[in-house]
Amino acid sequence: MPKFSRPGMDKKGQQTSTKGIQNILITQPKPDSEKSPYFDLARKYNVNLVFQPFIRIEGIPSKEFRKQKIDIPSYSAVIFTSRNAIDHFFRTCEEMRITISQDTKYFCITEAVALYLQKFILYRKRKVFYGADGTNKSLFDVINKHKSNERFLYPCSENLDNEITGWLRNHNCEFATPILYRTVSNDIKDLVTNGNYDIICFFTPSGVKSLLENLPKYKQNGTFIGAFGANTFKAVEDAGLKLQIKAPEPQSPSMVSALDRFLAAHTK
Structure with a gap:
């Protein structure tokens, strides 16, 4: 046509x-x-x-998450790269009756993702940081300024970002990658x-x-x-x-x- x-x-x-x-x-x-x-x-x-x-997002049930043996309250900072990660992090915490400390720091890939936190936390009373331009590099720059004595959670799907985990590992950061949701391709x-x-x-x-799986x-x-x-x-x-x-x-x-x-x- x-x-x-x-x-x-x-x-x-x-x-x-x-x-x-x-x-x-x-x-x-x-x-x-x-x-x-x-x-x-x-x-x-x-x-x-x-x-x-x-794609569609399917949350991993708390029963399945428990098998990962990650103690969420023992971590002092959380890295978010998407709204889906935020949704399923707080869903999991609610299902497991986990209370997040008011001192928890949040590091977000963009300002838009950071602002989405307002659905779940008192934004002004928490410590929220975000990258300047949406790149991993700008996110790393922010984390680098605050990483001392922090233990990081990077909530993600099974398709986690190896660049982020590689940076954390190379900078001797203590971290865990809780798998909280999975992505499934739609028929398109x-x-x-x-x-x-x-x-x-x-x-x-x-x-x-999904495009390549379908076509x-x-x-x-x-x-x-x-x-x-x-x-x-x-x-x-x-x-x-x-x-x-x-x-x-x-x-x-x-x-x-x-x-x-x-x-x-x-x-x-």
């Missing part, structure tokens, strides 16, 4: 068009609020956004094959893995690929795909802003 330009409207109400870009696949659930900036983006460029998670074969998407945006390495012979064939986070960048590139849209970056702190910049560059 050929790709055509579609008319949109600029800020002055003048017609614009995005060259060949009509359909954008966001590999996340559809936002609950109609006030989501994604919908503003769709109206601004008159593009069609389709939201479909490529028909969605991708028949959708004629001009852009596909990924947010986790597991999303990229081992997938060819990009001119589709633009977006990715959020350094680990997802790497997963896209390791899959042999060309990455054109990246967030967070200094001028694109979110996927919405990265898409906005990209679509603006393709608007005539």
Whole structure:
């Protein structure tokens, strides 16, 4: 199916068009609020956004977690690289009736992840830190300033980030990696094959893995690929795909802003 330009409207109400870009696949659930900036983006460029998670998260029951023999209260700091990790960390603590000390420190990959902690803790009364640009390096820089006498928990899925554990090990940090949830690939074969998407945006390495599990012979064939986070960048590139849209970056702190910049560059 050929790709055509579609008319949109600029800020002055003048017609614009995005060259060949009509359909954008966001590999996340559809936002609950109609006030989501994604919908503003769709109206601004008159593009069609389709939201479909490529993966689903399954929590590991507390009974199964106990087999890991990790004593959560004995650790003084927690590293979070996703909202899923936060959800399942506090779920596990609640199921096991574990009380987290008010002195616990939290180290988060981005400010957005850090702010999500507000669902579970009194944010201002806790010690919360986050990386400057969403990269592991910026996270390490923050941890390095506070790592003395800390014992770290890195809650994760079975697909843990070896770069993080390697850094902790190389810097002689005492740490544990509780596996609290697992990622399962959704069936997205028909969605991708028949959708004629001009852009596909990924947010986790597991999303990229799901694409390849569903379509081992997938060819990009001119589709633009977006990715959020350094680990997802790497997963896209390791899959042999060309990455054109990246967030967070200094001028694109979110996927919405990265898409906005990209679509603006393709608007005539």
